[in-house]
Amino acid sequence: MMDQTSVTVIGLGLMGQALAGAFLRDGFHTTVWNRTAAKAEQLVAQGAKLADSVGDAVEASPLVIVCVSDYEAVHKLLDPLGEVLKSRVLVNLTSGTSLAARETAEWAQQRGATYLDGAIMAVPQAIGAADTLLFYSGPRPAFDLHEQALRSLGGGTTYLGGDHGLSSLYDVAMLSMMWNILNGFLQGAALVGAAGVDAATFAPMAKMLSGTVTDWLAGYAQQIDDGTYPALDSTIDTHLAAMEHLIHESEFLGVNAELPRFIKTLTDRAVAEGHGGSSYAAMIEQFRA
Numbered sequence: 001m002m003d004q005t006s007v008t009v010i011g012l013g014l015m016g017q018a019l020a021g022a023f024l025r026d027g028f029h030t031t032v033w034n035r036t037a038a039k040a041e042q043l044v045a046q047g048a049k050l051a052d053s054v055g056d057a058v059e060a061s062p063l064v065i066v067c068v069s070d071y072e073a074v075h076k077l078l079d080p081l082g083e084v085l086k087s088r089v090l091v092n093l094t095s096g097t098s099l100a101a102r103e104t105a106e107w108a109q110q111r112g113a114t115y116l117d118g119a120i121m122a123v124p125q126a127i128g129a130a131d132t133l134l135f136y137s138g139p140r141p142a143f144d145l146h147e148q149a150l151r152s153l154g155g156g157t158t159y160l161g162g163d164h165g166l167s168s169l170y171d172v173a174m175l176s177m178m179w180n181i182l183n184g185f186l187q188g189a190a191l192v193g194a195a196g197v198d199a200a201t202f203a204p205m206a207k208m209l210s211g212t213v214t215d216w217l218a219g220y221a222q223q224i225d226d227g228t229y230p231a232l233d234s235t236i237d238t239h240l241a242a243m244e245h246l247i248h249e250s251e252f253l254g255v256n257a258e259l260p261r262f263i264k265t266l267t268d269r270a271v272a273e274g275h276g277g278s279s280y281a282a283m284i285e286q287f288r289a
């Protein structure tokens with residue numbers, strides 16, 4: 001089955017099972033392998049072929065997806081294989097750093113494999129959905145060759161560029177977004193919770209605010225790229241005054257004020273550097289530093 005309709009998935013944890021399941025649903029000849037073979041049972045019942053060894057799994061398909069806990073596990077599994085990786089397109093959907101991705105690309109090249117690094121911006125339940133975002137970086141021809149198969153994993157399949165490190169970089173950048181949004185929500189839920197308001201009542205308002213703020217991103221991005229921060233909406237001085245309200249209110253209510261205090265520390269620095277009259281986009285300099 002050495003054609004565009006065969007794919008191998010190595011690693012059948014929560015995510016790997018979802019990946020293999022999506023390929024099966026789209027009619028791909030799917031070979032799977034996992035250290036704990038029992039995790040393949042359901043997939044085999046759906047039509048997957050369980051390989052006897054990692055080497056057999058790699059040999060079975062031109063496109064080999066690996067999704068295990070970390071890069072150490074990737075190397076533990078694939079290092080001993082040698083020649084069998086030759087002329088395979090290896091797509092690593094294991095989470096890691098840009099440095100590890102670039103090093104693994106060199107490692108793959110030495111073994112004659114073409115390497116794409118990837119990152120999944122979703123939970124296993126969302127794999128295969130039209131709006132599920134997955135990033136890929138590495139040689140464009142390899143992505144183009146297997147784009148149709150990779151699209152089975154999510155409609156938001158996105159090629160980022162030739163630098164293998166880009167997927168991991170975007171991954172952590174998106175995680176930073178996620179935790180900042182979630183932590184903001186949790187701080188807000190704790191504040192209104194102190195007045196007996198439950199989180200479910202607060203959530204719709206929080207969602208509306210998230211939408212409003214994300215509408216600002218394109219304009220702020222333009223200012224960041226231009227390196228000029230005209231305060232078209234409000235100044236950092238105005239933000240700073242509101243941050244003080246947030247800190248005082250948190251302290252008054254006995255809600256954790258560490259995060260608001262930290263944000264104010266960064267903002268104080270921006271003001272000290274002369275950005276009190278700038279837009280909030282000028283805070284980029286605190287993050288770059």
Ligand SMILES: NC(=O)c1ccc[n+]([C@@H]2O[C@H](COP(=O)([O-])OP(=O)(O)OC[C@H]3O[C@@H](n4cnc5c(N)ncnc54)[C@H](OP(=O)(O)O)[C@@H]3O)[C@@H](O)[C@H]2O)c1
Pocket residue numbers: 011012013014015016034035036039067068069070072073076077093094095096120121122123124
């Ligand atoms: N779950 C998510 O929501 C999510 C979202 C985005 C990205 N990811 C990324 O996807 C990757 C897998 O996550 P997961 O949720 O599938 O984790 P998981 O359910 O814990 O599965 C881990 C997988 O790695 C394998 N593994 C770990 N160490 C190994 C080793 N030394 N040798 C061989 N196999 C080894 C496990 O094999 P055994 O079954 O034999 O233990 C299992 O297949 C991670 O890098 C994670 O960050 C996950």
